[in-house]
Amino acid sequence: MKNKNIIIGILAVLLVGSLVWNYTSNKTSIDDKIVNESKNVKNSLRDLNEAIEKEAKTNYALANAKVALLKSKVALEIDKSEEKSKEELDNALNFLSEAKETSDEKTKVEIEKLKTKVSNTKKKIVQKKGDALTSLNEIVTEAKNLSEKYDEKLQAEKEKNIAIINRKYTELRAEEALLRAKIASAAEKTYAQAEAYLDEANEWYIRSKEYGTQEINLKKKPIQKDIEKAQANLKKKRKEVRNEIADILLKASEIIREE
DSSP, X not given: OHHXXXXXXXXXXXXXXXHHHHHHHTXXXXXXXXXXXXXXXXXXHHHHHHHHHHHHHHHHHHHHHHHHHHHHHHHHHTSOOHHHHHHXXXXXXXXXXXXXXXXXXXXXXXXXXXXXXXXXXXXXHHTTOTTHHHHHHHHHHHHHHXXXXXHHHHHHHHHHHHHHHHHHHHHHHHHHHHHHHHHHTTSGGGHHHXXXXXXXXXXXXHHHXXXXXXXXXXXXXXXXXXXXXXXXXXXXXXTTHHHHHHHHHHHHHHHHHOO
């Protein structure tokens, strides 16, 4: 399921790029406001993906630091190799520095404190102090706790961001169908096609509710009612339906802005 969600997220970014190009190419039939909102969505999706990538890098570096500290403990406690233990502490410091580069401000502070403790432990090993192993055990535990805590945070953020991306993707598909309905409603001979596109838009809104909050989902109900009304007017071959679809499109573009 997670892989499916990630794939949908990637498709969302590709789709929004395509839609923005199509919108820009058809400015005569599509309002500038919709074009601008679609560009904003593209930027929003890009930012979400970049945030996930950044946090994943931090998480990976913290995991590497944790492993390096465990190797240092094994070297000192079991292999009785102070040199190997110090070498792994240096590796841990490098990984912690990498993690700090991409972490949030709160995590940066925690990483810096851990780096100081790692450096002090290395000094104790160099000075052959008796409590070196005790210090090493402490930082191994701290690194484990920090890494696991950050991993939990990352997983929660990934789920949240992927849900937003998937929601925006389904909403964009709905908007695409609405745009096609607007074009089809320009001529009476294609009213049936316009009605079919409105059906498609409604289906995408139904799917989007799987990823949206209760508040956002409630805002879609009026749009879905407007779609039903527009379909009824298409059956009656009323020309004002084109304006109705245009109004629905504006509401659709506002929904996509919601976080």
